Amino acid sequence: MTFGNDDSRQAMGRSVTPDQIELFEKEFASRPLNRLMQNAVTQTPVDDVALDRRVLTGTDHSVSHHLDDWKxxxxxxxxxxxxxxxxxxLRVGAAxxxxxxxxxxxxxxxxxWDKFERANHFLEAVIETSDRDVDxxxxxxxxxxxxSDGGQxxxxxxxxxxxxxxPKSAMPETDSSxxxxxxxxxxxxxxxxxARDLRLRAADGAGAQRERKREVLAAVHRVLSIHLGTPPQRFLWQWEDKDKAFHRDGWLTPAEFAASYVQLPLDEYVCLVHDPRESSPVGRTFTVEYLGNIVDAxxxxxxxxPMELMKRLAMDAIVGGEPVWFGCDVEKMMRADAGVWDAALFDYAAVYDTPFTMDKAARLLHCDTQMTHAMLFTGVDVVDGSARRWRVENSWxxxxxxxxxxxxxxxWFGEHVFEIAVRRSALPPELAEALGRPPIVLPAWDPMGALAA
Structure with a gap:
């Protein structure tokens, strides 16, 4: 093959050439910092090299409002x-x-129950879309x-x-859980x-699809029971309190146990998100197509x-004595051994001599972030009416x-937290009113449909 004509020169522009590689290698070798970083990172994890110790050692772990007193x-x-x-x-009030x-x-x-209900939710979605091409x-x-294991x-x-x-004693963990x-x-x-079978039976009518769905759900039930055990329909609940006094509440169903020991009005909570994309108006509700686990729920x-409102509502809830459920992109700027998150914890730009300039909206648009983990705020450090740091109960x-x-x-909260659950009564009136408007429907693959896992 020759490379003398215009078409070939254009092809060289689209492809990586030996000349380009040679130039990149010379540029890399000409900078002592690159060689220094190469020596460091080939022998040491990059996060240890990029860690800004001033941020890590400057992070005080104490907080002015501290709720957790449990493991x-x-x-x-x-x-x-x-x-x-x-x-x-929920266990705070129960304890x-x-x-x-x-x-x-x-x-x-x-x-x-999430796995079983989610299997049914998935199969219903397959039936609903069975007239579309598989791709x-x-x-x-x-x-x-x-x-998946994740959820919202x-x-x-x-x-x-x-x-x-x-209670955990009524259905303890198994190897598979x-x-x-x-x-x-x-x-x-x-x-x-x-899904294959339901799509093939679409032409045979709804009855044929429903019968096959029943068979699949029966198999799902068997798999779950083999791996996780059988959920109790009733159980005897008795316990000893911290003063060694014995109590017996008798035989209860799961619904009766929840009614007795859930101390928060779950149906009054709403989920707030911070989505800074231009396509996502502030003050509007959103839902994501096919996101859920229970049909008809x-x-x-x-x-x-706005992010500042989200922070204030979370702070107010903690100061008022209530922890806050939240979702975030957990592995960004995280130091696991120290248990610290900070937006500037690692200086990757210095290590790679390359700027990282995407803001939160750009990261969402270009698939560089989404909600990956959910945890619980159990404390906040308040200075002059604003939060300076947050205490988090992780489940690791x-x-x-x-x-x-x-x-x-x-x-870190501003950059990598996406959502919190708070009481509807805590919202400003105009936002409480917005909850009653029809939500904007986002496609199934939108990053705001990510499941915390």
Whole structure:
């Protein structure tokens, strides 16, 4: 092949050439800083090199308002953070009513029902879209991850409303609830196989599809019961309080247990998000197509608000004595061993001699961020009426940070927190009114539909 004509020169412009590579190598070698960073990063994790120790050592872990007086939980090798965060919020009031220092609702029980309901939700979506090509973008999105561990606040509320709660003793953890990969692998194949069959039976009518859906759900039920155990329909609830006094509440259903020991009005909570994209107006509600876990449950709805309002509402709730559920992009600017988040914790620009200039909106638009994790705010450091740092209950066990409680500097909140759940009554009147308007429907693949996992 020759490269003498105009077309060939254009091709060289589109392709990487030996001359370009040689130039890049000379430029790299000509800068002593590059060689220094190469020597450092080839021998040391880049985060250790990029760490700004002034930020790390300058982060005080104390806060002016501190709620937690309990042990951190551990989701282990599962993506149940959203569920743990929700149950951690509810266990505060339950422990107080029970008169115990530490208490946990069964995360395994709620996950069993989430998986089963989500399988049904997925199969209904397949039936609804069975007239589309399999490579239709929505169909492909549904098939890409038919049943993950992740979730959203509204999905948590829907589960509690539909299936109640039980104490951890009534349905303890299993190997698969703590490490979900093998179970999820089986469920995903089973559901994709079911999707194939439902699409093939579309021409045979709704009856044929519904019968096949029943068969798939029966198989899902078996898989979940084998991996996670069988959810109790009733259980005997008795306990010893912190003063060694014995109590017995008798035989309860999950619904009766939730009614007795959930001390917060979950149906009064709304989910606020900070979505700074130009296409997402402040003061409007949003929902995401096919986002959810229970068919016919209230949809997952977000209200887009300014970041400063989100911070103030979270601060006010904590000062008022109530922890706050929130979702974020957890691994950005995170130092896990110290349990610290700060927006400037690592100076990657100095290591790579390259600026990183995308703001939050650009990161959303260009797939560089989304909500990946949910946790609980349990403290805030207030200075002159504003939050300076936040105390966070994570669900990654007690071996990091302050026995599982992390510190978030306020700079990180603005850049990487996406949503919080707060009481409707805390909203300004104009935003409370906006909740009643029809939501803007975003496509299934929009980043605001990401599930915290």
């Amino acid at each position: 951190a939980t551990n989701q282990k090798q599962s993506g149940r953070c959203w569920m743990f965060a929700g149950l951690n919020l 107080r009513k029970l008169g115990v220092k530490d208490f946990e609702f069964s995360q395994n029980h709620l996950m069993w 239709d973008r929505t169909v492909a999105y549904l098939l890409a991850d038919p049943i 606040w509204n999905m948590f509320v829907a589960l509690v409303a539909r299936h109640g709660l039980v 703590s490490a979900t990969r093998a179970m999820n692998r089986a469920l995903k194949t089973l559901l994709r196989q079911g 209230p949809p997952v709805v977000y209200l887009n608000v 066990g007690e071996d990091r940070a302050d026995k599982g409680f992390w510190t978030m500097n306020d700079s």
